[in-house]
Amino acid sequence: MSERLGPDVAATIASAALAVAAESKTPPESAVSVSQKRKSPPPDTPENTRNRSLVILSFWVVVITVGLPLWWVTTAIYRAPLPLNEMQSWADGRACRAEFPLLIDVEAPTLPDPENLLKTVQHALDDANDFSAHHLRLRLSANSSHVHDGGESVAATLRLSQGAAGSPHSYVLSPSSRIIDLFYSPSYNPTSLSAFVASALQEIFAEEQQMISYLLASSAPVPSPSPSPGGGNGGNGVKVVSKVNTAEIARKMSRIVKYSSMYHLTFSLFTAAGAPSSWEIEEAVSEYLQPLLDALGGISGFTVDSQIQFYASLSSSVVPTWEPHSEEEGAGGRYTLKKEDLSSFINSAEWPLVSITGYPTINFIIYIPAADQSPLIIPTSSTNAFLLPQWGGVMIHNPPAESDVTHLTKEALKPALDIFATQLLALLGAPTHPASLPIRLDSLTRQRSAELLVSASSTLGSLYRLTLALPSISIPSSVSTSVSSTLSSLTAACQELRRGRFGGALEEGRNAEEQAEKAFFEKSMVGQVYFPEEHKVAVYLPLMGPVGAPLVMAALKEISRLVRVWKASKLGK
Amino acid sequence: MDRRSFTVIIAAVVLRLAMFMAFPSLPDLLTNRVELSTPVTSFKRLQEGLFLYTHGLSPYDGGVFHQAPLLLAFFTTLPSNPIVVYLVYILSDVLSAYSLIQIATSGVSVSTPYHTSSRKSSAWPPWAVAAAFLFNPFSIATCIARPTIVFTNTVILTAIAKGVQGQGVAAVLALAMASYLSLYPVLLLPPMVLLAYDTLPAVKKKECSLGSFAAVLTSVFTFAAAGLGALSWGITGGSWEFLASTYGVHLLLPDLTPNVGLWWYFFIEMFDSFREFFLCVFQLHLAVYLAGLCLRLRKQPLFVITTLLGISSIFKSYPSIGDTALYLSLLSLYRHIFPLMRYTFFVTSTLLYATLLGPAFYHLWIYAGSGNANFFYAITLVWSLAVTVLVSDAIFAVLRDEWETERPEMKGKEIVQI
Numbered sequence: 007m008s009e010r011l012g013p014d015v016a017a018t019i020a021s022a023a024l025a026v027a028a029e030s031k032t033p034p035e036s037a038v039s040v041s042q043k044r045k046s047p048p049p050d051t052p053e054n055t056r057n058r059s060l061v062i063l064s065f066w067v068v069v070i071t072v073g074l075p076l077w078w079v080t081t082a083i084y085r086a087p088l089p090l091n092e093m094q095s096w097a098d099g100r101a102c103r104a105e106f107p108l109l110i111d112v113e114a115p116t117l118p119d120p121e122n123l124l125k126t127v128q129h130a131l132d133d134a135n136d137f138s139a140h141h142l143r144l145r146l147s148a149n150s151s152h153v154h155d156g157g158e159s160v161a162a163t164l165r166l167s168q169g170a171a172g173s174p175h176s177y178v179l180s181p182s183s184r185i186i187d188l189f190y191s192p193s194y195n196p197t198s199l200s201a202f203v204a205s206a207l208q209e210i211f212a213e214e215q216q217m218i219s220y221l222l223a224s225s226a227p228v229p230s231p232s233p234s235p236g237g238g239n240g241g242n243g244v245k246v247v248s249k250v251n252t253a254e255i256a257r258k259m260s261r262i263v264k265y266s267s268m269y270h271l272t273f274s275l276f277t278a279a280g281a282p283s284s285w286e287i288e289e290a291v292s293e294y295l296q297p298l299l300d301a302l303g304g305i306s307g308f309t310v311d312s313q314i315q316f317y318a319s320l321s322s323s324v325v326p327t328w329e330p331h332s333e334e335e336g337a338g339g340r341y342t343l344k345k346e347d348l349s350s351f352i353n354s355a356e357w358p359l360v361s362i363t364g365y366p367t368i369n370f371i372i373y374i375p376a377a378d379q380s381p382l383i384i385p386t387s388s389t390n391a392f393l394l395p396q397w398g399g400v401m402i403h404n405p406p407a408e409s410d411v412t413h414l415t416k417e418a419l420k421p422a423l424d425i426f427a428t429q430l431l432a433l434l435g436a437p438t439h440p441a442s443l444p445i446r447l448d449s450l451t452r453q454r455s456a457e458l459l460v461s462a463s464s465t466l467g468s469l470y471r472l473t474l475a476l477p478s479i480s481i482p483s484s485v486s487t488s489v490s491s492t493l494s495s496l497t498a499a500c501q502e503l504r505r506g507r508f509g510g511a512l513e514e515g516r517n518a519e520e521q522a523e524k525a526f527f528e529k530s531m532v533g534q535v536y537f538p539e540e541h542k543v544a545v546y547l548p549l550m551g552p553v554g555a556p557l558v559m560a561a562l563k564e565i566s567r568l569v570r571v572w573k574a575s576k577l578g579k
Numbered sequence: 580m581d582r583r584s585f586t587v588i589i590a591a592v593v594l595r596l597a598m599f600m601a602f603p604s605l606p607d608l609l610t611n612r613v614e615l616s617t618p619v620t621s622f623k624r625l626q627e628g629l630f631l632y633t634h635g636l637s638p639y640d641g642g643v644f645h646q647a648p649l650l651l652a653f654f655t656t657l658p659s660n661p662i663v664v665y666l667v668y669i670l671s672d673v674l675s676a677y678s679l680i681q682i683a684t685s686g687v688s689v690s691t692p693y694h695t696s697s698r699k700s701s702a703w704p705p706w707a708v709a710a711a712f713l714f715n716p717f718s719i720a721t722c723i724a725r726p727t728i729v730f731t732n733t734v735i736l737t738a739i740a741k742g743v744q745g746q747g748v749a750a751v752l753a754l755a756m757a758s759y760l761s762l763y764p765v766l767l768l769p770p771m772v773l774l775a776y777d778t779l780p781a782v783k784k785k786e787c788s789l790g791s792f793a794a795v796l797t798s799v800f801t802f803a804a805a806g807l808g809a810l811s812w813g814i815t816g817g818s819w820e821f822l823a824s825t826y827g828v829h830l831l832l833p834d835l836t837p838n839v840g841l842w843w844y845f846f847i848e849m850f851d852s853f854r855e856f857f858l859c860v861f862q863l864h865l866a867v868y869l870a871g872l873c874l875r876l877r878k879q880p881l882f883v884i885t886t887l888l889g890i891s892s893i894f895k896s897y898p899s900i901g902d903t904a905l906y907l908s909l910l911s912l913y914r915h916i917f918p919l920m921r922y923t924f925f926v927t928s929t930l931l932y933a934t935l936l937g938p939a940f941y942h943l944w945i946y947a948g949s950g951n952a953n954f955f956y957a958i959t960l961v962w963s964l965a966v967t968v969l970v971s972d973a974i975f976a977v978l979r980d981e982w983e984t985e986r987p988e989m990k991g992k993e994i995v996q997i
Binding site: 057060061064065067068069072073076077080081480530541545549553 | 850852853855856857859860863864866867870871874875877
C-alpha cells in the first residue's frame, strides 16, 4: 500500500496548510466573542464582510479559473481513433487470404508434347493438393526463360531430359541452384511420367507446405468475440493439418528462434582445461559460414562474435559415465553423456553467455572436455553435437591425442562449423528436406512471411481487445500511426504473396510485425493497463478531500450569508 | 547602524570564520547534507557546473547543475581560493543582517500607515533582530554548507529593505534578481508592491494611485527579469537551455533527491499518469494563498511577505533549512506578537525534535540501511508540521494584535473563534 501513503501524508499537510488559509479567512471581529459573557458577538463592520467575501472569492477564482482547466488538461485521456473493424478482420484472418502460388518453370526441349504433360501434371498436383493456399503453378518456359512477369520469383526450374536407356525416372537437385534435373526413362509412357513429375514436385515442397499450413492454421482460431467466426471464408485449411503429422511439425516449430531482422551469433569455445588458448574462428567463420550468412542476408542480418572460456566446468548435475571398450577394441574406453544430461549441459550459472544485443542471440558452443574425461561422446549423435531449441547448438570436440593442443586451426574447426551451419538453418526454420539450398531459403522466406503475417495480425487482435476491454487507457497518436502502418504493410504483404513476390512480402511483413509490436507495447499505455477506475478515488480523495472541505464550507457559509442579506433587504422594502 | 549592531555583525563574522577555519572538514560535510543542499542550490553541483562552464561545455549537460547562469559568471570571476568563497558567503550573510537591521530600524513590522500595534514597545531592537538571524544555528549551518540559497535570501532581504524605505523600483529590481535565482520569490511581487506603496510619502500617493504604481513596478520587474534572462542567454553561449534546466526543474521536479520538503516522496509514489496533475496542484497550492493573504493582511504587507516565505519554505519543490532560517529571521521582527502565540512550546520542541532526529533517520536509511525512506519522510513531515503550525500561529497572533489594537478593552481576555 505504499502507493497510498503518499497521498495520505500529503493530505495531512495540505489540511494543515488549509488551517492557515481558514484562519486567514476569518476576520477576528466577527469570529471572536468574549466567552465569559454570553452575549451575541458584535456585528461585523461592512468593510470586514466585504474583505472576507473577497478572500473566499480569491481562493475560488484560482481554483476555478486555473485549477479546473489544469485538472481537465492533465488528466484528459487521449484516445486516438483506431481502425477497429479492420484490426478485427485481420485478427480473425478475414482480411487476407494468404496465398503462396509457387511458380515452376518447366524446360523440356526434348519432350514431344510438353503442354500436354504440363496439363496433366498440373491436374494431378491440384487434385492431390488439399491446402489450396499453397499451390504449385507450372509454366512452360521454352520461349520466355528470363521474362519475369512483374518480378514474380520462380520457385524452381524443372529441366526434363532424357535419362540413360533402361533407367527408371529419377530427379536430381543441385545443391546451389533452383534447378531440378529430371531424367525420364527413354521408354516412358506419359501417364507414368506425369505422375512421377507430380509426386517429385510434391515431395520437394511437402515440408514447406506442411509448415505453412500449420502456421496459418494455428492463427485461425482466435478467441475473439467476433460475430462470424470465419464460417468458411476464414478457414485456412484447418482440416489439412489434421492429416499431416502435426506433432512432428510442432516439434520442428518449437525449435525455431522467433523471427528478427537481425540475429547475433556467438561462437564460444569452452575448454575444461587451460588449452587450447587460441582458435582460428574468424578465418573459419568467414570461410565456412559466411557464404551461408550472405545467402540468408535477404531474410535476416547477422552479427558475429566469439569468446574463449578456460576451465569451464560442467554443471554438477552432468556426470559422464565411463564406458569401457568392448574386448576386441582393446584397452581404454570413452565417457558418454546420457540424453538427460544434454538438457542441463549448459552451465548457465558459470558460463558467460549473456546476450548483449537488442536482438536475439544464437549461441554456438564448442566444448573441449578435460583430459581425464576424454573422449566425451554423445552416443545417440553421430556428429557428437546437439541442438538446443531456440537457443543454439553445442558440439563436443575431442581433439586427437597427437595434435597440437594449444591451437585450433581453421581445418580442425571445419566439422564444427559445418554442423553449426546445419543447426543455424534448423534454428531459423529452414526446411530440412530438399537438397537445394536456394529452394530451402526460398521456403524459409515464405515461411517467415507467413509467420510474420500471422503474428502481426494476432498482435493487432490483442491490441483491439485491449482497447475495447479498457476504455480508460489512453491511446497516444503514435499507436494510431503504428497501427495504420501495420495495416498498410499487412495489405501490401498479402498482395505481394498473391503475386508470388515473396521477398517483398517478407519486407512488408517485417515492417508490419515491428509496427504492431511498437503499438502494442507503447510505454504510456502499458502503464495504465492495471489501473481500475476506482483507484481514482484513492488518488484524488486523500489530498482533495481535506483541501476541498474548508473551501466548500467557507463558500457555503458565504452563500448562505448572501442569501440572508438578500432576504433581509427584500423584507426591508 | 549603532554600535551594538556592529558588534553583533563582527561577532557573527568571527564565529563563521572560526567555524570555517577550525573545522576544515565541516563545510564539505554540511554541503552533502540533504537538509541544507537541494538539487537547485547545492554548492557541489555548482562546482560541477563551474567545471563544465570553464571547460567550454554547456554547464547543464549531464543534468546535475540546475542553478542560474549568472552564478557561474560570478564564481568564475572569483579566485579559486576556498577562503575567498567563504568570505563571499560570510559577506552575503552580513548583507542580509544589514538589510534586517534596516528593516527593523524602519519599524514597519510594528507600525504601518494603517496599523500601529499596541504592543510596539516589546519589539526587538535592530541589533537583536540581526543577532536572531546571524546566530540562528540554521543560518550558520546554511552559510557553512554554502548553498546558493544564501544569495537568494540576501537578495530577498535587500528587496524588503528597499521596500520599507520606499524605494519601490530598487525593491522590485532586487526581487527580480531573487526570482531569477530561485523562481519562487516571484510570488512576493504583489505584497512587495503594497509594501513599497504604503511607505511612500502622502504627497506622492496623491500623485500616483496604487494601480498605476503597481503597473509601473510590475513592468520594471518584468523588464528586469527579461534582462537577466537575456544576460544568461549571452553567458551560456546563446542557448535557452538554462530555462528548462533551472526553472523547469523547479516546476517539474525531475530530480527526486530527498530534502526537507514534501514533494520528493509524494512524486516517487505517485502514479505516472497523475504526475502532471499533482505537479499542477502542488504549484497552484503555493500560489493560492497570495491573493487571500494580501487582501486580509492589507494593513501589514511585510507580514504577508513573511508568511508567504514561510509557506513556500514548506511547500516549494526543493525547500531547505535555509528557507526556514529566512522565515525565522523575518519572524523575529514580530517579537511583539510572540506573547499572543499559542503553540510556541509545541513548535519549538517539534522543530528541535525534527532537527535532531532528521539526520539520525537519514543516517539509518542511507548509511546504516536499517531504516527506509519512510523514516526520513516521517521526520520531514514533522518538520513541515512544526513550520506549518508556526506560520498559522503567527497569522493568528498578528490578527489578534490587529483586533486588540482596534479594541483595546479586549486585551488579555480569552477569546474563541466562531
